Amino acid sequence: MRELAAALHKEALLQWRTRVQLAAIFVFGASALLLFSFAIGPNSAALRLHAAGFLWLALLLSSTLSLAESFQSEMEQRAFEGLLLLPASPLALFYGKALSNWLQLVLLGVGLVPVMVVLYDAGTLRLPGLLGVIVLGAAGLAAPGTLYAAMTAQARAKQTLLPLLLFPLVVPVLLAAVKATSLLILGDPMEQARSWALLLVAFDAIHWSLCGLLFGRVVED
């Protein structure tokens, strides 16, 4: 537990020092939301209908930037090898990094919601529900994303590899998060949002445990 707290402290410090990067990724996500609207045209009803999909696509695209960057500082001057030499388990390193990435994605998602509301007129009063979906969906992106980012940071063509590995894997997250968000925005008379949230919980439970178990193998030399 102390190891995890130390890893989290290190990640929080890193995130604070590179906060300009998070702001840049947010601007990328917001510009993606702006660009998606050109695919539909100025049809406000259609834009509102597709708002949830666009929000999650913008978050997914932004996540590849933030996840790829998350191991950048460790790769410089072989800092990652130094980390592995510390008397800390790879499990603590993984969960420290994954929790930090999760927090970053939640902040991005929460930041993109007002942009979506303004551009697509897609507001909702069920804000705790929307926050819950963002928290669960971001968790689904963060765990496998952190594991794959640890691999691709050391490979050639890392910018191509990370989305290539991550995108097909997180299709269930995208599907469930888009459906749940859409139901919260457009109305949910049959109370279906809960079942989509449960799918997110199941995906998160499987991948947070599986990726944690396998991370030690990925980083061992």
Add this chain to the structure above:
Amino acid sequence: MAEPLPRRGPGPALAFVVLGTLLLLAGSILGLAVAPPENFMGDVQRIMYVHVPTAWNAMLAFTFAFGCALLFLFQGGWKWDCRLEAAVEVGVFLAVLLCAQGAIWAKPTWGVWWDWDPRLTTTAVMVFLFTGILALRHFVDDPLKRATWSAVATIIAFVDVPIVYFSVRWWNSLHQLQSSPSTVSSVFHLPLRLNAFGVLFLMIGFITLRTRTAGLRLQGELAPPLPEPAAAPGLVPTRAGA
């Protein structure tokens, strides 16, 4: 880890390929010329004789790759990495073939080449997941890292395989449920079984041949570097000449 020396020549693998081709030929002739057309779909149904065996064997190849990944991580041995590479490659080939056959069948039956049905969507996801693993292998130079990472990625990707299999039971799918001898008329059994074993033997043959190729390549990668060639005396830079 022991060196990945292929112990046998390609003979047994080629025997499997020949046997598989013969069975596939026999099954296809029976399916195309002897078996009667299906009541509702007519001749279009005949694609089932290759589509269903391809589906079974694609999943079998990915399951074998998953087993190889587990064995590489928890037991070690380069042979498991070579087998994983071969199984993923053959599995991706079969899965792409499966999607193409499905599209050919879907156009006259459903009216579209593709439908966002759970079975089709999860199969497409499976193809992309395992193609990503092949890409990962291509972009990692260190053999140990390549083997470990692709084993990890295979274990994660394999989560989708049971979802593909059970998708037609879990969701209201346009794709029909899995067939079994009790749901298929007995006149269709023989060509289907011959083709199933034909594709199975072809798959075993191709995986074995591809494992051998992967082993030979890995052997070259793991071999110590060749000594530097001795430079001609006149070309050796000296302090005075510098």
